[in-house]
Amino acid sequence: MQYQYTAEQTEFKDMLSRFVRDHYDYESRRVYLSSGQGFSKDYWQQLAELGVLGLPFSEALGGLDLPLAYQMAVAEEFGKGLVLEPFLPSVVMAGKLLAASDNSEARDSLIPSLIAGESVLALAWEERDSRGAPGKVLTRAQREGDSVVLNGEKLAVLAAPNADALLVTARDDSGDLNVYLVDTQSPGMTMTAFGSVDGQPAANLRFEQLTLPASAALFKGDALPVLRQILDESLVVMGAEAVGVMDQLLATTVEYCKTRKQFGLPIASFQALQHRIADMVMACERTRSLLWAALQAVGHSHFGDSVAMLKAELGRSGRYVGQQAVQLHGGIGMTEELNVGAYFKRLTAMEVLSGDRDYHLDRLALGSD
Amino acid sequence: MSIFDDSESARFREEVRAFLATAPSEEILEAGRKTTSVFAPFKQAIAWQKILYDKGWVAPSWPEEYGGTGWSIQQRYIFAEECNRRGVPPVLPQGVQMVGPAILGFGSEAQKAALLPGILSGEDFWCQGYSEPGAGSDLASLKCRADSDGDDYVLNGSKTWTTYGHHANKMFALVRTSSEGKPQQGITFLLLDMDLPGLEVRPIIGLDGEPEQCEVFFTDVRVPKANRIGEENQGWTVAKYVLEFERGGSTFGTWLLPAQEKLRAWCTRENAFGERLIDRPALRRRLVELDIEIAAVVHTEKRVNANLKHGENPGPMASMLKILGTEVMQRFSELQLEVAGLDALPVQNQALAVGSEVAPIGDEAALLAMPYYLNTRAASIYAGSNEIQRSLLAKAVMEG
Incomplete structure (x- = not known):
């Protein structure tokens, strides 16, 4: 029963904590945000050197093959520092899905360069009407001779504007879900890049008669179970990031309440605000407990349910902690002057991404997927 | 009814x-x-x-x-x-709903004649100089000094959360003219021009990436004493009068009802799978729950208003109306965000500008969902935080 990081994991996490502390003060983050790509290529390279980008991958591919808790540790520290480098979308989502694919050629050529920090991958799976369900896909991949023709639309594809290759989910002629490797420069693809509310670069993608070689297919047979597994693991990692964000917001808010004086007293001395702090603590702790419960469920049949619980709780608790951090800071919490707003917006984005609270409640209540 | x-x-x-x-x-x-x-x-x-x-x-x-x-x-x-x-x-409320009533209630006939026409026509745009970095919920602790010097006051200090200060040509401000007695007793209500020497405006970027609030700094800014509204050191009384005037007719419900109608229509659209969001039982229930909350706001406002005569204000009930109205607005903003889903994520301030040629990314109906959600967090902070309003309401009820 793991409820905390092991000694080795803690050592690794502490190293990441130092990395974030050294590189990610609020002002530096603003500079990365306003740079063309929205993060620092130098840090991406440094993360590769620290082994972060190879954590989940087999040694055969050049990775470290370490348990999921290591990815959690990274995400938690990244959450505390609001790190912008695309670890979650590129390594934990796209990278792991590619590593699990049946297409050894694509896997063996791209994963090592991802691990080395030379390339960024993105996974395009969410659609406007899928609302969190990975199998609810309108994008079609039709076989035409030796080619596959892609038509459809993907939303909020994280890291897509910086990606060297895209993994795109689509239904093939037999109705199976498959994943296709798509070059970012492909004719037939329109990329509408945007900055997401949390500062992360993302894009909406539209495919119109995009022609791919048949070898672009990454799976033989239905890829949905693998995709579900990888997405659920990514939600554990996202949950760890959310815990990092919430811990940081709570600490910042407590500090502010202790120092901010009104009516001649620190506002922390007002009972109404003390109770609010207590509720924020409980929201953090509920999420943290469900995070570890989800980690313990890896490899068990109830893993999906545990993840759905975690994400549903993240939706509620993340919102509460974010909103109350802004409220207790008052006007200054509504500005870009402090990082409180940036943490709140990151939690808000996490609430919306990868299935909202309703979607995950339905997984539990109706067994839907 | x-x-x-x-x-x-x-x-x-x-x-x-x-x-x-x-x-x-x-x-x-x-x-x-x-x-x-x-x-x-x-x-x-x-x-x-x-x-x-x-x-x-x-x-x-x-x-x-x-x-x-x-x-x-x-x-x-x-x-x-x-x-x-x-x-x-x-x-915009600063003129007609805020400085106007102050002048109506406490200004001289000369001040009324000189200032009211510009307020009505919008030729003068006024901003509010109340809050300071150290004086928010505890407004009476404000420190911006106005020292007497002949026929002028000399202002030193700063104001913050001055909405649209960068658009304004005039400001009404609460300034400290005395440190004797209770903090409320040394405050004066003063009018001033925004182009005075020594006055500097700095816009603050909000969560939505746009400047709405401003900081205003005063360095030896000279303001004629003739610009005072009411007596020296009686500014708190003027400010309280304005606040009560402002709360005379709460109308949150009039905004919420049509907004909710639009949201329901959005949920009734069919998606590519032939499904409608409104057919999801959980979402439909939340819409109905919000209907109830909105109906309660609408009828509370109407009930309170029905019993008011011209010039009266609802007293401590105003605190209740502010809490109810703003918190239902916030819940509406949350539900709208949930309905918008992934289309709420792109930051698109260009498409949001009036007259913009930039097309929205994704569903146009979702364009406002995120900025509205973020901005509406301020509703429980501005105009007396909801914590302060709850204390006022409880105090009024308990002291009967």
């Missing part, structure tokens, strides 16, 4: 509707649609104010002899209902 539905009210409603049908330009209506906080886009809000001014309808709450409409409180509610139904931008 009858006082809102009698034949006279119905006739009045028809008159308002007929005017609203043609008076606002397409640009003004676009600004109404693209309003993501209580403050509408500046240029079009002023343009709409001028149209209302020409019609004589810009200041329904003012006495008739100074440019008011002579409407009952109930008619004012109907007017607000129809304006929100039509989607015109709200008149």
Whole structure:
């Protein structure tokens, strides 16, 4: 029963904590945000050197093959520092899905360069009407001779504007879900890049008669179970990031309440605000407990349910902690002057991404997927 | 209900509707649609104010002899209902609802004659200098000093959360003229021009990436004592009067009802799978729960207003109306965000600008969902935080 990081994991996490502390003060983050790509290529390279980008991958591919808790540790520290480098979308989502694919050629050529920090991958799976369900896909991949023709639309594809290759989910002629490797420069693809509310670069993608070689297919047979597994693991990692964000917001808010004086007293001395702090603590702790419960469920049949619980709780608790951090800071919490707003917006984005609270409640209540 | 539905009210409603049908330009209506906080886009809000001014309808709450409409409180509610139904931008409150009443209540005849016309027409745009970095909920602890020097006050200090300070040509401010006695006793209500030497405005970027609030810094800014409203050291009384005047006719419900109608229509659209969001039991229930909350706000406002006579204010009930109204607005903003889903994520301030040629990314209906959600977090902070309002309400009830 793991409820905390092991000694080795803690050592690794502490190293990441130092990395974030050294590189990610609020002002530096603003500079990365306003740079063309929205993060620092130098840090991406440094993360590769620290082994972060190879954590989940087999040694055969050049990775470290370490348990999921290591990815959690990274995400938690990244959450505390609001790190912008695309670890979650590129390594934990796209990278792991590619590593699990049946297409050894694509896997063996791209994963090592991802691990080395030379390339960024993105996974395009969410659609406007899928609302969190990975199998609810309108994008079609039709076989035409030796080619596959892609038509459809993907939303909020994280890291897509910086990606060297895209993994795109689509239904093939037999109705199976498959994943296709798509070059970012492909004719037939329109990329509408945007900055997401949390500062992360993302894009909406539209495919119109995009022609791919048949070898672009990454799976033989239905890829949905693998995709579900990888997405659920990514939600554990996202949950760890959310815990990092919430811990940081709570600490910042407590500090502010202790120092901010009104009516001649620190506002922390007002009972109404003390109770609010207590509720924020409980929201953090509920999420943290469900995070570890989800980690313990890896490899068990109830893993999906545990993840759905975690994400549903993240939706509620993340919102509460974010909103109350802004409220207790008052006007200054509504500005870009402090990082409180940036943490709140990151939690808000996490609430919306990868299935909202309703979607995950339905997984539990109706067994839907 | 009858006082809102009698034949006279119905006739009045028809008159308002007929005017609203043609008076606002397409640009003004676009600004109404693209309003993501209580403050509408500046240029079009002023343009709409001028149209209302020409019609004589810009200041329904003012006495008739100074440019008011002579409407009952109930008619004012109907007017607000129809304006929100039509989607015109709200008149910016700083002039007509804030500094205007201060001048009406405490200004000299000369001040009234000199200042009220510009407030009504929108030619003068006023901003509020109340809060300071160290004085928020505890407003009376404000420190911005106004030292007496002959016929002038000399101002030193700063103000913050001054909405649209960067657009304003005039400010009404609370300044400290004495440190004797209770903090409330040494405050003076002062009017000043924004182009005075020594005055500096710095816009603050909000969560939505746009400047709405400002900081204002004063370094030896000379303001004639003739610009004082009321007596020296009596500014707190003026400010309280304004606050009560402002709370005279709470109209959150008039905004919430049409907003909720639009949200329901959005949920009723069919997606590519032939499904509608409204057919999801959980979401449908939340819509209905919000319907109930909105109905409670609407009827509480109407009930309170029905019992008010002109010039009266609802007293401690005003705190309740502020909490109810703002928190239901916040829950609406949350539900709208949930409905918008992934389309809420792109930051698209360019597409949000009035008159923009930039097309929205994704579903156009979702364009406002995120900025509105973020900005509406301020509703429980501004105009006396909801924590302060709860304390006031509890105190009023317990002291009976």
